[in-house]
Amino acid sequence: MNYHLVKNHLNEKKVKWEPMRNGAGKGLAELGEQKKDVVVLAADTAESSRAHYFAEKFPERFIQVGVAEQNLIGISAGLTYQGKVPYAVTYAAFLIGRPWEPIRTIIAYPGRHVVFVSSHAGLATGQDGPTHQMTEDIALTRCLPGFTVIAPCDFEQARKAVKAAYGLKGPVYIRNCREKTPVFTTDKTPFEVGKAQILREGKDATVIGHGYMVYWLLQIAEELKKKVSIEVINLHTIKPLDKKTLLTSAKKTKKVFCAEDHNIIGGMGSAVAEFLSETYPVPMKLHGVYDTFAESGSVKDLWKKYGLDKEGTRKILLEFLRNSK
Amino acid sequence: MKKEYSIKELEKKANQIRQDIIKLLVAAGSGHSAGPLGMADIFTALYFKVLKHNPKNPGWKDRDRLILSNGHICPVRYAAMAHAGYFPKSWLRTFRSINSKLEGHPSFKKLPALETTSGPLGEGLSQACGFALAAKMDKANYHIWCLLSDGEHQEGMTWEAAMLAAKYRLHNLTVVIDRNNIQIDGFTEDIMPLEPLREKYEAFGWHVMDMNGHDMQEIISTLEEAKAIAEKPVCIIAHTIPGKGVSFMEKDYKWHGVPPGTDIPGEPEKEKQAQIALRELRTLGKKIEAADID
Numbered sequence: 001m002n003y004h005l006v007k008n009h010l011n012e013k014k015v016k017w018e019p020m021r022n023g024a025g026k027g028l029a030e031l032g033e034q035k036k037d038v039v040v041l042a043a044d045t046a047e048s049s050r051a052h053y054f055a056e057k058f059p060e061r062f063i064q065v066g067v068a069e070q071n072l073i074g075i076s077a078g079l080t081y082q083g084k085v086p087y088a089v090t091y092a093a094f095l096i097g098r099p100w101e102p103i104r105t106i107i108a109y110p111g112r113h114v115v116f117v118s119s120h121a122g123l124a125t126g127q128d129g130p131t132h133q134m135t136e137d138i139a140l141t142r143c144l145p146g147f148t149v150i151a152p153c154d155f156e157q158a159r160k161a162v163k164a165a166y167g168l169k170g171p172v173y174i175r176n177c178r179e180k181t182p183v184f185t186t187d188k189t190p191f192e193v194g195k196a197q198i199l200r201e202g203k204d205a206t207v208i209g210h211g212y213m214v215y216w217l218l219q220i221a222e223e224l225k226k227k228v229s230i231e232v233i234n235l236h237t238i239k240p241l242d243k244k245t246l247l248t249s250a251k252k253t254k255k256v257f258c259a260e261d262h263n264i265i266g267g268m269g270s271a272v273a274e275f276l277s278e279t280y281p282v283p284m285k286l287h288g289v290y291d292t293f294a295e296s297g298s299v300k301d302l303w304k305k306y307g308l309d310k311e312g313t314r315k316i317l318l319e320f321l322r323n324s325k
Numbered sequence: 326m327k328k329e330y331s332i333k334e335l336e337k338k339a340n341q342i343r344q345d346i347i348k349l350l351v352a353a354g355s356g357h358s359a360g361p362l363g364m365a366d367i368f369t370a371l372y373f374k375v376l377k378h379n380p381k382n383p384g385w386k387d388r389d390r391l392i393l394s395n396g397h398i399c400p401v402r403y404a405a406m407a408h409a410g411y412f413p414k415s416w417l418r419t420f421r422s423i424n425s426k427l428e429g430h431p432s433f434k435k436l437p438a439l440e441t442t443s444g445p446l447g448e449g450l451s452q453a454c455g456f457a458l459a460a461k462m463d464k465a466n467y468h469i470w471c472l473l474s475d476g477e478h479q480e481g482m483t484w485e486a487a488m489l490a491a492k493y494r495l496h497n498l499t500v501v502i503d504r505n506n507i508q509i510d511g512f513t514e515d516i517m518p519l520e521p522l523r524e525k526y527e528a529f530g531w532h533v534m535d536m537n538g539h540d541m542q543e544i545i546s547t548l549e550e551a552k553a554i555a556e557k558p559v560c561i562i563a564h565t566i567p568g569k570g571v572s573f574m575e576k577d578y579k580w581h582g583v584p585p586g587t588d589i590p591g592e593p594e595k596e597k598q599a600q601i602a603l604r605e606l607r608t609l610g611k612k613i614e615a616a617d618i619d
Binding site for chain 1: 432447448453454462
């Protein structure tokens with residue numbers, strides 16, 4: 001399949017770097033133009049979560065609840081019963097973490113169609129520190145029945161994900177990070193919720209990522225192409241899992257490496273491991289945040305120290321490939 | 326088309342609903358006694374006089390919305406709905422049993438006429454505000470009623486919603502608080518004092534009214550007056566007696582979360598509790614012959 005990626009996207013100096021939360025915000029404003037039943041709710045972080053693009057154009061459909069995330073959830077739930085499609089936006093830790101029980105009780109259990117759009121996911125949050133670096137949000141949402149969980153890989157995909165979520169049933173979570181990351185997909189890149197994207201075919205190893213780390217995986221696959229043929233999958237939808245694509249790839253390569261800016265416990269890697277261990281057990285390595293809280297620091301320093309940059313990821317991948325011969 | 330009930334008929338209806346509450350709790354062997362009995366008069370007034378609704382068309386888009394935030398008192402709501410014709414009275418004895426639509430806490434999935442799902446306290450007012458905001462956006466002309474317990478005001482989420490209701494001037498929303506002074510572990514003022522409750526709501530920008538939760542005429546006129554207040558959301562503090570109608574349950578927090586048939590030291594023998602309760606209700610505490618009530 002031709003994914004129409006940006007020309008020469010692997011050159012990180014030439015490719016554009018933009019925060020995917022900007023893409024999400026842009027998508028929201030575009031959606032507001034097309035769909036009049038969309039209501040956006042913010043909890044005092046409208047500007048940094050980029051909900052303000054929508055708020056400026058459609059103030060009568062924007063609700064500011066202030067620093068009150070439980071109320072954010074309750075209002076969103078209430079709106080769904082009156083035919084509105086609420087998009088609740090704030091930092092991942094406060095959007096998903098703080099009001100998790102009301103999300104479970106009044107949104108997931110009655111299957112309400114609310115779209116949660118986060119910013120500040122993962123260590124890519126940076127200097128605000130661990131209280132704001134949410135590394136458990138995928139775990140907390142995928143364990144709830146009926147939730148769709150999406151982690152777009154860049155600005156463009158975030159824009160598409162926000163719009164695609166409108167047509168889904170039940171609650172949806174779209175996870176975005178704060179930091180500028182490479183924009184390697186284009187307007188023409190297809191996007192279908194639930195359909196994993198094999199951005200590079202290979203036969204010796206399957207590497208699966210979501211979010212900005214997909215870009216490092218593409219770079220690593222190119223750098224190692226003379227030694228090993230790596231298949232790179234962008235698993236933007238963590239729930240529901242694209243089992244068909246995952247199974248086909250695992251059967252082909254018999255080695256699966258997962259990488260994400262999330263705790264290795266309960267994230268995308270866990271989801272893949274749950275599936276393959278029952279269906280087609282193969283050696284696996286889950287790379288991510290190794291069940292630890294990080295610290296304040298620039299994103300580049302955090303990536304380096306916690307092994308989530310390209311070099312750190314490649315090191316763990318090579319170790320895995322050596323050990324699973 | 327819609328039957329007009331006299332005050333006497335409404336009082337009789339509330340008494341029948343109380344009897345049904347006792348029966349359904351006994352059938353389930355679990356559930357909450359005190360709150361439902363205390364709120365029977367208010368629910369009767371709502372379902373038979375004040376609410377704009379159509380039991381045969383629960384999805385009618387111009388209906389008033391009734392949200393029960395303290396979902397554990399659903400026995401009174403289910404009994405009122407059965408009497409009003411939302412579903413057959415025979416469903417009441419399936420309360421809390423497997424495959425039943427009458428879950429232990431209101432489930433929107435099982436019974437959409439309940440408007441929302443509740444159980445964990447403090448989540449109803451927030452949702453009610455969502456309803457009210459949407460109604461304002463759509464310039465709708467139905468009213469939103471949100472019933473809360475006094476105890477759930479210990480949940481911060483309630484106050485988040487109260488703050489927002491005043492900000493957005495949700496005059497299409499009326500809250501009724503079941504001020505029965507009890508919660509699971511004891512009396513509210515011993516567990517986590519709520520007073521001064523009126524002043525708190527006033528400080529949050531609401532119009533507050535007090536009401537005798539057992540005087541049918543006063544209930545009806547207070548609810549109607551609340552609807553007419555245009556500038557602010559209204560909070561009615563309904564003073565109720567938990568366990569009203571059953572002498573050994575009244576004002577006793579131990580009856581908050583258990584059904585008749587529970588072994589409690591100092592109370593009547595558990596096998597006799599339901600019988601005593603029903604006899605008291607049917608004779609209005611021995612004031613009349615049982616036959617008069619039927």
